[in-house]
Amino acid sequence: MHKVPLLDLTAQYAALKDELDSAVARVVNSQRFVLGPEVEACEEAVAGYVGSRYGIGVSSGTDALLLALMAEEVGPGDEVITTPFSFFATAGVITRVGATPVFVDVDPVTLNIDAPLVAERITERTRAIIPVHLFGQMAEMAPIMSAARERGIVVIEDAAQAIGARHGGGRAGSIGDYGCFSFFPTKNLGGWGDGGMIVTNDPARADRLRALRVHGESVKYHHRFVGGNFRLDALQAAVLQAKLRHLDGWTDARIANAALYTHLLEGVARRRRGRLQLPGVVTERHVFNQYVIQIEDRDRVRGALEAGGVGTAIYYPLPLHLQECYQGLGYRNGDLPESERAAGRVLALPVFPELNEGQIRHVASMIERLVSA
Numbered sequence: 001m002h003k004v005p006l007l008d009l010t011a012q013y014a015a016l017k018d019e020l021d022s023a024v025a026r027v028v029n030s031q032r033f034v035l036g037p038e039v040e041a042c043e044e045a046v047a048g049y050v051g052s053r054y055g056i057g058v059s060s061g062t063d064a065l066l067l068a069l070m071a072e073e074v075g076p077g078d079e080v081i082t083t084p085f086s087f088f089a090t091a092g093v094i095t096r097v098g099a100t101p102v103f104v105d106v107d108p109v110t111l112n113i114d115a116p117l118v119a120e121r122i123t124e125r126t127r128a129i130i131p132v133h134l135f136g137q138m139a140e141m142a143p144i145m146s147a148a149r150e151r152g153i154v155v156i157e158d159a160a161q162a163i164g165a166r167h168g169g170g171r172a173g174s175i176g177d178y179g180c181f182s183f184f185p186t187k188n189l190g191g192w193g194d195g196g197m198i199v200t201n202d203p204a205r206a207d208r209l210r211a212l213r214v215h216g217e218s219v220k221y222h223h224r225f226v227g228g229n230f231r232l233d234a235l236q237a238a239v240l241q242a243k244l245r246h247l248d249g250w251t252d253a254r255i256a257n258a259a260l261y262t263h264l265l266e267g268v269a270r271r272r273r274g275r276l277q278l279p280g281v282v283t284e285r286h287v288f289n290q291y292v293i294q295i296e297d298r299d300r301v302r303g304a305l306e307a308g309g310v311g312t313a314i315y316y317p318l319p320l321h322l323q324e325c326y327q328g329l330g331y332r333n334g335d336l337p338e339s340e341r342a343a344g345r346v347l348a349l350p351v352f353p354e355l356n357e358g359q360i361r362h363v364a365s366m367i368e369r370l371v372s373a
Contacts (some may be wrong), residue, residue, distance in 0.1 A: 002308075002309055003310075004350050004355070004359045006311030006312060006348070006352075007350070008352060009185060011354040012250075016243070020239060020243075023238040023239055023242040024238060024239065026038075027234050027235050027238045035057075038234040038238045038241070039234055039237040042197075042232070042240050042244075043055035043056060043057050043197065045241055045244055046163075046240070047197075049164070049171075050163065050174050050199055051174040052174045052179060052200060053201045053206075054199065054203065054205075056198045057195070057237060058195075058232055059195065059213075059229075059230045060194040060196045061089065061160040061180060061181060061182025061196040062092070062196070063196055063230045064180035064181060064182070064196040065090065065158060065180045066093040067213060068156045068177075068180060068198055068209075069094065069156070070227070071178075071208045071209055071212060072127065074094075074127045074128055074154075075097050075098045076098035077125065078098075078099040078100070078125060078126075078127040078128075079099060079101075079125040079126045080094045080099050080100070080127060080130060081101075081104055081122065082101055082102070082103065082158075083106055083112070083113040083131070083132050083134075083339075084104075084105070084319040084336050084339045085106045085320070085339040085342060086320065087160070087316070089160075090130060090132055090158050090320070091320045095325075099128075101320070102121050102126070103320060103321045103331065103339075104121050105336040105338045105339055106336075106338050106342065109282070110134070110137055110282055111134050111135070111292070112131070112133070112134050112137065112139040113139050113144075114338070115131070116140075116143055118131075118143065127153065128153060128155070129144055129154075129156070130157075131155070131157060131158065132161075133159050133165055133172045134162075135161055135162075135286075135288070135289055135290040135291075135315070135348075136188070136254075136286050136288045136290065137162065137281065137286040138162060138165045138167040138172050138283045138286075141167070141170070141175045145175060154177045154178070155176030155178075156176055156177065157172065157178065157179045159172040159179050159180060160181060160182035160187065161182075161187065161188075161290070163188055163189050163287065164189075164247060164248065164251050164285065165283060165287045166284050166285040167282075168284075177200065180197075180198055181196055183195035183196055183197070187289060188247065188251060188254070188287055188289050189244060189247050191236040191239050191240050191243075192235070193233070193236060195232050195233070195236040195237075195240065211224055211227060212227035212228070212230065213227060213230035213231055215227045215228060215229065250353040251288075254288040254352070255285075255286070255287070255288060257291070257353070257360055258291050260360050261278075261291055261360060261364055262278050262279070264364035265278055265364050265367060265368065266278060268367075276296070276371050278293055279293065288351050290313075290351065291348065291349050293346070293347050293349065293367070294342060294345040294346055294347075295345055295367075296345065298314075298346070301367070301370045302314070302347055305367070305370075310350070311350055312347055312348060313347075313348045314348070316343060318343055319340055319342075322340070349367075
């Protein structure tokens with residue numbers, strides 16, 4: 001059987017083994033495992049890469065979002081506008097600070113938040129907007145920023161899946177007041193465990209974030225406010241620095257893999273319009289953390305692919321507004337139809353950089369047969 005995994009991190013490690021092992025050994029030899037020069041160097045490198053002045057390394061992408069809300073003192077009585085079609089953390093952090101998520105439906109082509117609709121949901125209680133750059137493609141930031149600036153609302157970019165994405169002259173994470181990144185191992189720039197970063201261009205915000213990640217402390221044992229333990233480990237920072245040098249090459253490979261899928265499948269997508277929809281690319285640089293098709297009879301197709309040795313995943317099977325924990329918000333089936341439709345049709349295919357052409361052709365051939373059946 002021709003096996004094609006959804007992701008193969010062993011291939012990446014094999015190619016960089018000496019470099020990565022050396023980075024880890026450097027930290028072990030220093031015996032400085034929490035914050036310190038490795039983290040500072042990583043922060044500077046990542047902030048420079050995404051086009052922001054300051055980087056603050058934190059414990060995860062989830063905690064990056066949480067800290068941004070904490071830094072703005074968003075809390076009970078406040079509303080935060082976001083998308084219902086994202087990883088749970090995007091909405092979960094809003095609830096954790098005591099605020100209320102307000103969900104805006106997605107664009108049916110990109111599956112990113114439908115930016116022109118955002119302004120319609122702003123109220124006097126709106127304190128923040130969290131657009132998500134889903135699957136590696138940037139949300140349409142210009143109308144979001146315009147609506148936010150007119151009303152003094154903070155914008156927190158959830159760029160967890162989109163490091164290096166670019167549109168309109170700006171990179172993901174560098175346009176809003178905060179940009180939040182995840183370095184979970186499956187991300188385009190992944191560590192060897194959990195990790196994340198917040199970027200900002202505001203020195204006061206950067207200073208507050210650095211304090212928040214160490215219990216609100218700027219001077220040891222003197223606490224300006226209540227924060228938490230949200231620090232990035234030095235071991236993760238060393239691994240990320242080593243990998244960052246290779247990120248653009250990996251991204252180019254992902255883009256090439258996505259282009260080959262699209263080339264191989266665009267004919268059947270035209271013939272079976274409505275049954276198969278390929279990713280809609282509208283930004284200048286879509287970095288393809290995932291290559292996500294939309295397909296009728298998704299579960300049958302997925303089962304056949306898995307039986308044929310092809311790894312797949314569903315991001316995401318139930319939109320956030322319909323999750324059990326958010327029943328109290330009053331959303332019902334049909335309220336956000338594009339998100340609900342996508343949840344029943346999306347299927348992520350292997351797109352990692354080390355895929356070869358034969359593997360991609362094998363996956364595309366199976367999909368064509370299944371769609372045409």
